[in-house]
Amino acid sequence: MVSLVSPGRAQALLGLARIFVALLFLQHGTAKLLGFPHVAMFDGLKLVSLLGLAGAIEILGGLLLLLGLFTRPTAIVLAAEMVVAYVVGHAARGALPIHNGGELALVYGVVFALFALAGPGRFALDRSVHEGA
Numbered sequence: 001m002v003s004l005v006s007p008g009r010a011q012a013l014l015g016l017a018r019i020f021v022a023l024l025f026l027q028h029g030t031a032k033l034l035g036f037p038h039v040a041m042f043d044g045l046k047l048v049s050l051l052g053l054a055g056a057i058e059i060l061g062g063l064l065l066l067l068g069l070f071t072r073p074t075a076i077v078l079a080a081e082m083v084v085a086y087v088v089g090h091a092a093r094g095a096l097p098i099h100n101g102g103e104l105a106l107v108y109g110v111v112f113a114l115f116a117l118a119g120p121g122r123f124a125l126d127r128s129v130h131e132g133a
Contacts (some may be wrong), residue, residue, distance in 0.1 A: 009099035014121025015068065022066035023110055025078070029058025039101030050088070057081050065115070068124020 005013070032037040032055030033047065045051055057077065064074040082105045090102030106124045122128045 011122045014118060015123040016121070017111075018049075018068060018115055018121055019066060019123065021108075021115075022062050024057060026062035026066065027107065029055045029060075029062055031055075033059060048080070054081060068120035068126050069129075070096065071120035071124060071126050072116050075112040078118060079109050079112035082106070082112065 003010075011113070027037060030036050032042050032045055032051055035042070042051070045055070047056075058118060061078045061081070062075050064070050065078070067079070084107040086097075086102045090097070090100040093100035093102075097106055
C-alpha cells in the first residue's frame with residue numbers, strides 16, 4: 001500500500017500532536033492546583049482530594065508527556081486517569097457521553113492510549129535516551 005506520509009513525517013506529526021495535547025492537558029492540572037487558568041468549579045479545591053490527586057497527576061503527566069520522557073508508561077497512567085474521570089465524574093449523569101459531558105475525558109483517554117502504543121514520535125527526550133544507549 002502506498003503511504004501518503006513518509007515514516008519520518010508521521011513521527012514528526014505524532015511528536016507535534018503529543019506536544020499539543022500535553023499543553024492542553026496541563027491546563028487541567030494547573031487550573032485545579034494553581035488556579036490558572038481560573039475555573040470557578042475548582043475554587044477552594046483541597047489538595048488532599050480526588051480532584052487534587054487528579055490535578056497532581058495531570059501536571060506531572062502533562063510535563064512528562066510534553067518532554068516526551070517516559071512517554072509510554074505516562075500515557076498508560078493518564079489513560080487510566082481518564083477512565084476513572086469518566087466513571088466517577090460523568091457516567092452517572094447519563095448513558096451517552098454527549099449527555100453526561102464525558103466526551104473530553106474519553107477523547108483524552110483514546111489519545112493517551114495511542115501514545116502508549118505508538119510512542120512519543122519525534123521531538124522527545126525518550127528518543128534521545130534510547131538513541132544514546
